[in-house]
Amino acid sequence: MSASQSAVRSRAEAIKVSRTFDWMICFTLxxxxxxxxxxxxxxxxxDWDFWTDWKDRRLWVTVAPIVAITFPAAVQSQLWWRYRxxxxxxxxxxxxxxxxxxxxxxxxxxxxxxxxxxxxxxQLIPGAILLDVILLLSNSMxxxxxxxxxxxxxxxxxxxWPVIAPLHVPVEYNGMVMTLADLQGYHYVRTGTPEYxxxxxxxxxxTFGKDVAPVSAFFSGFVSILIYFLWHFFGKWFxxxxxxxxx
Amino acid sequence: MKLIKDKVAKxxxxxxxxxxxxxxxxxxxxxxxxxxxxxxxxRMRTIHxxxxxxxxxxxxxxxxxxxxxxxxxxxxxxxxxxxxxxAFLNIGTPGPVFIRAGSWIGGKLVPRSVSLELGETYExxxxxxxxxxxxxHVHTMMNVEGGGPIIGPGKWTTITGSxxxxxxxITTLTGDTVDLEKYNLENTYxxxxxWFGIGLAWMVYWMRKPMFVPRHIAVEAGKADSLISSTxxxxxxxxxxxxxxxxxxxxxxxNAKYPVxxxxxxxxxxxxxPLEMPAQTINVKVEDATYRVPGRAMQMTxxxxxxxxxxxxxxxxxxxxxxxxxxxxxxxxxxxPDDMLAAEGLTVSDxxxxxxxxxxxxxxTASDAAWEVYRLADLIYDPDSRFAGLLFFANxxxxxxxxxxxxxxxxxxx
Numbered sequence: 001m002s003a004s005q006s007a008v009r010s011r012a013e014a015i016k017v018s019r020t021f022d023w024m025i026c027f028t029l030x031x032x033x034x035x036x037x038x039x040x041x042x043x044x045x046x047d048w049d050f051w052t053d054w055k056d057r058r059l060w061v062t063v064a065p066i067v068a069i070t071f072p073a074a075v076q077s078q079l080w081w082r083y084r085x086x087x088x089x090x091x092x093x094x095x096x097x098x099x100x101x102x103x104x105x106x107x108x109x110x111x112x113x114x115x116x117x118x119x120x121x122x123q124l125i126p127g128a129i130l131l132d133v134i135l136l137l138s139n140s141m142x143x144x145x146x147x148x149x150x151x152x153x154x155x156x157x158x159x160x161w162p163v164i165a166p167l168h169v170p171v172e173y174n175g176m177v178m179t180l181a182d183l184q185g186y187h188y189v190r191t192g193t194p195e196y197x198x199x200x201x202x203x204x205x206x207t208f209g210k211d212v213a214p215v216s217a218f219f220s221g222f223v224s225i226l227i228y229f230l231w232h233f234f235g236k237w238f239x240x241x242x243x244x245x246x247x
Numbered sequence: 248m249k250l251i252k253d254k255v256a257k258x259x260x261x262x263x264x265x266x267x268x269x270x271x272x273x274x275x276x277x278x279x280x281x282x283x284x285x286x287x288x289x290r291m292r293t294i295h296x297x298x299x300x301x302x303x304x305x306x307x308x309x310x311x312x313x314x315x316x317x318x319x320x321x322x323x324x325x326x327x328x329x330x331x332x333x334a335f336l337n338i339g340t341p342g343p344v345f346i347r348a349g350s351w352i353g354g355k356l357v358p359r360s361v362s363l364e365l366g367e368t369y370e371x372x373x374x375x376x377x378x379x380x381x382x383x384h385v386h387t388m389m390n391v392e393g394g395g396p397i398i399g400p401g402k403w404t405t406i407t408g409s410x411x412x413x414x415x416x417i418t419t420l421t422g423d424t425v426d427l428e429k430y431n432l433e434n435t436y437x438x439x440x441x442w443f444g445i446g447l448a449w450m451v452y453w454m455r456k457p458m459f460v461p462r463h464i465a466v467e468a469g470k471a472d473s474l475i476s477s478t479x480x481x482x483x484x485x486x487x488x489x490x491x492x493x494x495x496x497x498x499x500x501x502n503a504k505y506p507v508x509x510x511x512x513x514x515x516x517x518x519x520x521p522l523e524m525p526a527q528t529i530n531v532k533v534e535d536a537t538y539r540v541p542g543r544a545m546q547m548t549x550x551x552x553x554x555x556x557x558x559x560x561x562x563x564x565x566x567x568x569x570x571x572x573x574x575x576x577x578x579x580x581x582x583x584p585d586d587m588l589a590a591e592g593l594t595v596s597d598x599x600x601x602x603x604x605x606x607x608x609x610x611x612t613a614s615d616a617a618w619e620v621y622r623l624a625d626l627i628y629d630p631d632s633r634f635a636g637l638l639f640f641a642n643x644x645x646x647x648x649x650x651x652x653x654x655x656x657x658x659x660x661x
Contacts, residue, residue, distance in 0.1 A: 015457070018457055018459075018460045018461060019457065021459060021460055022454070022457065022458040022459055022460075025458070025459050026454065026458070053511060055511075056510065056511045056513075057510055057511075081466075082463055082466060083458065083459055083462040083463055083466060083474075084462055084465075084466060084471050084474040084475055085453055085458060085462065086453065086475075086483065087449060087450050087453050087454075090446045090449050090450060091450060093446065094443065094446045094447065094450065097439070097443060101439070112342040112343075113342055113343055113344070113378075113379055113410075114342070114343060115428055115429070115432075116432060116435065117428075117429065117430055117431045117432045117435055120435050120439070121439075123438065123439065123442055125442040125443065125445065125446045126442065126490045126493075126494050128446065129445065129446065129449060129486050129487065129490045130487055130490060130491075132449065132483075133483040133484065133486055133487040134487075136475065136479065136480065136483040137480060137483055137484070139475075155490075155491075155494055158494050158495070158497075158498040159442075159494050161497070161498050161501055161502075162434070162438050162497045162498070162500075162501045163431070163434060163435050163438050163439075165501045165502070165504075165505045165508055166430070166431045166434060166505060167430075167431060168505070168508035168509060168510070168511075169419045169420070169421055169423075169505060169507065169508060169509075170419065170420045170421075170507065170508075170509040171417055171418070171419045171420055172420055173356075173358070173417075174349055174356045175356060176356055176358060176512075177420075177509070177512065178358065178512050179508075179509055179510070179511055179512065180417065180419065180425070180427065180430065181511060182358070182511055182512050183417060183427060184427060186347060186358045187343070187346040187347055187348070187415065187427065188343040188346060189337070189338055189340055189342065189343045189344075189345065189346070189347050190343075191337060191338075191339055191340070191342075191388065191396060192396070194335040194337055194360070194390030194392075194396070195335045195358070195359050195360045195390075196333045196334070196335055196360035196390070196392045196515075197392070198513060200511045200513050201510055201511055201512075201513045201514075202513075210510070
């Protein structure tokens with residue numbers, strides 16, 4: 001067979017090969033993104049995502065969306081502009097969450113016996129869906145960054161609240177007020193995670209009284225806009241194929 | 248030749264398989280937490296743990312035990328370690344094999360970090376509730392911000408029973424009693440499964456159609472807009488509206504179900520109450536100190552002055568949790584861990600009672616394999632070759648007085 005001849009003999013065979021290729025790419029993309037995104041998120045979100053006694057209304061709300069919007073932006077840049085496929089953010093977040101759940105269940109619980117109700121990951125899928133839909137409807141990177149990035153930051157806290165709220169019920173423990181999440185952090189001994197490294201409830205948002213979560217979420221959304229732009233370009237640069245032309 | 252090569256290859260493969268199998272069958276349990284790898288000066292010149300007591304050697308699941316005692320925050324704290332202005336009384340166990348049901352310094356609950364004063368001595372207690380069966384090394388431990396974990400002596404403790412029966416009942420301020428071990432677990436699984444399902448549904452909607460090759464061809468041909476239909480946009484809008492609606496409704500229902508929630512509690516606890524130590528009546532000056540490497544012994548020349556009103560004798564030298572005792576003066580009755588107790592490890596050139604007002608120069612030798620086993624001899628390789636420890640003097644009635652020592656140490660290799 002010469003180079004100019006087709007590798008397939010019929011349209012049906014071409015469709016079959018194309019679909020096989022689809023699944024191979026999807027499978028590979030999913031696990032490559034899972035690995036890269038998971039390492040990135042563990043290094044940057046780290047303890048804020050690992051433990052319930054780090055999931056506060058100031059810094060967790062601020063940090064998690066900012067460091068989480070990175071890979072969705074990069075994957076979107078490839079899947080949308082090359083294929084018009086609007087699931088870059090969701091596939092990235094599904095990969096991250098699958099990796100996280102495997103890690104939390106088998107490592108945190110299976111090996112070291114931290115209960116899952118203490119070390120479950122943060123929920124990111126609502127934000128990812130909004131990010132994908134806004135790109136689909138707007139066909140604009142700028143609008144996706146501005147509206148989608150803001151939405152990604154804003155929806156993070158309410159999207160997690162049904163799971164977090166039960167752990168913020170107060171208890172009186174030996175004469176001190178703590179939340180159930182604080183108590184989890186105190187009860188389940190972590191020799192390498194002393195209490196003082198916990199970065200929670202720090203900051204200067206005192207003038208907002210108890211309602212600091214929306215302010216933190218807005219700030220997080222604002223920074224997420226900037227990070228979206230940055231990582232969208234990272235994705236474009238990383239997914240470039242100009243090296244093929246030079247071969 | 249080929250036959251020989253094949254045989255070598257075959258035998259090599261068999262050998263590799265046997266090695267892998269042997270490695271899989273022999274998997275000893277890791278038992279140390281790295282305290283011996285910690286620089287000797289960190290253990291000798293920061294937190295001195297003493298009068299330690301592990302209340303039980305064996306404890307069934309759901310039962311409690313305490314680790315209690317005292318710790319002295321050394322005044323000659325090394326320059327290379329941040330001072331304990333923010334420290335956390337921890338417990339050194341391999342993960343949450345116990346839960347920490349309570350911890351106190353000077354009678355004050357310390358669930359958060361505390362500020363400690365150099366030169367002060369504090370009483371502490373950690374209440375542990377057994378959770379996971381096994382043999383565990385339970386260490387005292389103080390984490391110091393900027394200094395890392397400072398691990399104290401450890402003792403083997405056995406937990407019996409089954410982890411399945413472990414419970415951790417807590418009554419909230421809203422009047423509910425929950426088992427913290429399993430609390431909120433089903434709710435967590437439900438919400439994560441639901442959102443994962445919604446995310447998968449979004450993926451499936453797009454993946455059921457041809458994806459990469461034909462779409463790439465269309466995009467390259469300038470027909471990208473034809474790839475998104477009005478139905479696609481409607482489905483997208485439905486997903487977005489549905490997402491916002493689910494989030495809004497779940498937040499409202501959660502707020503209705505949990506009307507009282509509070510923020511995480513944080514912040515440094517100050518004002519730890521130190522132990523009131525008796526006025527020091529014994530003065531000790533270290534004339535010189537050497538560590539004899541071949542003999543695994545430290546020798547000190549001490550000038551001791553008794554300014555009290557009772558005769559005293561040197562009973563113990565304690566450094567990094569290793570206790571060297573003069574058996575003629577003091578015997579341990581606390582069931583202290585054997586490997587850290589040199590019951591006959593202290594010899595004094597003249598340990599007759601030192602009368603009130605008397606001043607005496609003595610040669611003190613602290614020798615035991617523990618110097619090597621606990622890698623305290625590595626002190627000679629530290630950047631600041633000083634040793635430190637606690638000397639305990641005892642009177643006839645057994646009343647003790649603690650004196651700290653801190654001096655340069657000269658190694659002797661012959």
